[in-house]
Amino acid sequence: MSQATDTDVREDGIIESVSGPVVTARDLDARMNDVVYVGSEGLMGEVIEIEGNITTIQVYEETSGVSPGEPVEGTGSPLSVDLGPGMLDAIYDGVQRPLDVLEEKMGSAFLDRGVDAPGIDLEKTWEFTPEVEEGDEVEAGDIVGTVPETPSIDHKVMVPPDSEGGEVVAIESGNFNVEETVVELDNGEEIQMHQEWPVRQQRPTVEKETPTEPLISGQRVLDGLFPIAKGGTAAIPGPFGSGKTVTQHQLAKWADADIVVYVGCGERGNEMTEVIEDFPELEDPTTGNALMDRTCLIANTSNMPVAARESCVYTGITIAEYFRDMGYDVALMADSTSRWAEAMREISSRLEEMPGEEGYPAYLSARLSEFYERAGYFENINGTEGSVSVIGAVSPPGGDFSEPVTQNTLRIVKTFWALDADLAERRHFPSINWNESYSLYRDQLDPWFEDNVRADWPETRQWAIDTLDEEAELQEIVQLVGKDALPEDQQLTLEIARYLREAWLQQNAFHDVDTFCEPEKTYRIMDAAKTYNDAAFEALDAGVPVEEITDIDAAPRLNRIGVQEDYNEYIDDLEDDIESQLRELY
Amino acid sequence: MKEYQTITEISGPLVFVETDEPVGYDDIVEIELSDGETRRGQVLESASDYVAIQVFEGTEGIDRDASVRFLGETMKMPVTEDLLGRVMDGTGQPIDGGPEIVPDERRDIVGEAINPFSREYPEEFIQTGVSAIDGMNTLVRGQKLPIFSASGLPHNDLALQIARQATVPEEEEEGDDDEGSEFAVIFGAMGITAEEANEFMDDFERTGALERSVVFMNLADDPAVERTITPRLALTTAEYLAFEKDYHVLVILTDMTNYCEALREIGAAREEVPGRRGYPGYMYTDLAQLYERAGRIEGREGSVTQLPILTMPGDDDTHPIPDLTGYITEGQIYIDRDLNSQGIQPPINVLPSLSRLMDDGIGEGLTRADHADVKDQIFAAYAEGEDLRDLVNIVGREALSELDNKYLDFADRFEEEFVDQGTDTARSIDETLELGWDLLSMLPKDALNRIDEDLIEEHYREDETAETVEAEA
């Protein structure tokens, strides 16, 4: 978290009352959303309501033992993040305090309170290479130099968005820390490698464009059936244990984004630890570097202070926008947005605001849409193009999607990955229900798949969808009369659909090979099932009994394609075997 | 210390007092009744001229003349290794007639959150000796894995069986004593009946487990509000033993449903806007503050493993108590009413059960190389058999294919042989997996599509197939 830079002299206030994370203060001279330090321990908080001379503050740390009469000190600055090199490979709490630094400062594995730490290391030096020369005119947002932040990412040093710009009068390459001036403008403005930005305010852009490129996830059911665009939005609702977090982790690992911002919002500590332990060992499929080199983690686990849960998603998206401004494709995962909504509800109820649906504040819907609106494919103010894709998990109480957070989210997002407890129970993973889910990006992304994978991608996919649809209808009949009562062609369709489910839709996140599936492989597995389908129906037409067709010993090998590294050869052989074994039957 | 005789309102478990000096939020309060009895409470809200106090032992008999003292500190638990073997009430007062407890330290019971950066990912397999857990939903050290049960089901027997049998096999060196791989057990009872409490105590005494246990007992007729501190005392003790004294600690908390009822009661008394079904909107956060106190910490020897038990009202797992619990814990074990009435012991339904930390805790070098595949295949086959049971009721077995009939047989044998092992049998993981292979070998080899082909070659029981082939002929 950044320290206040504003030098306004502000009057201290006095605590009036304390109730959990909500504290009121009397006679505090502060503006809405200002950061304040509460009590004798200086706990960080934010102003959320001003009424007469009473200011209400949400406190980002535990308030046990804090009592009325203690001082409250204003900073005159809104809640902001410090943006600059050093954010990748970092893990922050909800107000951008680096958790590794906190561990060191507190000398304990437990989170003490009243300890602050800057969001980026102010002393560390970085190698700055200018991109502009003396005499060049620069404007707000312009890139003035680069810093090799990690092996994967060149950090672009930009003129702050609120700068007036001017002519560069001094710039030099060399090693600097983030507070040293690297560029001077003719109007006297000095530019450093870091800048602050208030988290609740969207960073400016020129315009939002229609996304046309998919964010490849390496997950067959997503890329194949329900793709999300770079700059798109998606929601993953599902009951507990249905696979939200595993899906989010899979995206964080394998999505072809330049930068990943992972926000663990009110979820488990161990899930963050898992990322911290795994990501440095895993290779980014695009660059071959360690995954951590492109990742920024934000963790407000369920036992950490609830107010910081409310702020962590904003901290995350502001960092994402900053990298977008550099021209990068950023993917942000928020697990889980429901915890954020509940934090809003908790604070709101302590403020005794009028509750809306199920106790959530009336502004729930507005807050959700403001947040998802910050996603998109943008033309940046410096002329580069960049994107922020947002994928939010939703945890509906009792797994019931009719509740307010799920419903309000679905009104905004364009991709819906519906997790299904029934599938999870039979260990069909990822348990994304193919009948309920949708992607509104499908058509606009088809040209990309046609150009970059196969020209008949849309047709083959349509065949798969039709087969799965037909299966769903037939299953209803089977439930009543059994499979053997169906006509032979329908029995065959059921068998083909089963392979589509088992070989194509199912994917084991914990298998070294199967965990990531490139689009070519996604296409080829689907196409292999179609090859079987076409040859099988030919055999059926030629009078071969359905049992013989489904009994060929090549068919079960379809289910093993996922785990093959050299899948092309495997599939070529398999398709040959399927065709020849079927031809032998007639 | 200032004494106030300025109670303005008494409502449910709450007392409101006018004050003229600042009082810390969450601070401990002593209330002295006119007959000399003292009760303890905690500050729920502190304003400049009044405070709201939640009284642990209930407000019965308190009147406006009672005097109130603010102790100026938050609730503390005196901790020491000597707590092992001791039995206390729900507020931490010894009730076993033993010697006075001389604390090593007094620790805040709310506890601080473990820094996620400082955690170590749990991945050491715990052998509970129960096949449905070890084989299908493996528990690891530092996990929080609740038992989802309902009234009248034998969840206590399962918890006791785990407490008795749990070991970490092949503990490396350091084993100067055998206890190295045994657990210290912290038992936190909230609102359970005296009968249930006896069941636990008898078992602890019979097996000698009491010496490595610390017991906190809040019984059904003890004050409800007290229940909100019992698990915190238990977990504070657990953290101390694990992270200061290197113990591997197993915490059994029962019944979380009673705990949540107490939260609801307090919420209602405060006239808070209720969340789902009248439970407080902050119940998720509150429960997380308990459950997240499980885990491992980098550089520390010990661990805290949690086994909370809850009874689902109306057997309904969408009820807020199991629902919020499931959203926080790392899986859950379901006790099933149907299996129980079929006499299966322990009646664990493996399908909805889940251990999320299983994937990293099993496999070569941890359990066995074939574990993950065997588990996946058993899940698939059992789910298939379960599905077919509905159908077979309608169309009869004859209408089903040969393979479908095998799935039906598989499901039956799985329940009768794999799950039903009785409360006194402890199976090693090898025994569990071999049993799994016995069952899977009822199915034809090419139906085992979740298992690596080499593993099938290594473990598949050919003779069972021979039988099948004969049957087919």
Ligand SMILES: Nc1ncnc2c1ncn2[C@@H]1O[C@H](COP(=O)(O)OP(=O)(O)OP(=O)(O)O)[C@@H](O)[C@H]1O
């Ligand atoms: N793609 C997958 N491959 C293999 N296993 C999976 C996959 N997805 C989910 N699982 C299994 O399901 C379990 C639960 O998944 P996950 O933790 O993602 O659930 P969740 O929806 O995030 O639940 P909660 O809301 O409680 O956080 C995992 O621990 C894992 O065992």
Ligand SMILES: [Mg+2]
């Ligand atoms: Mg999750």
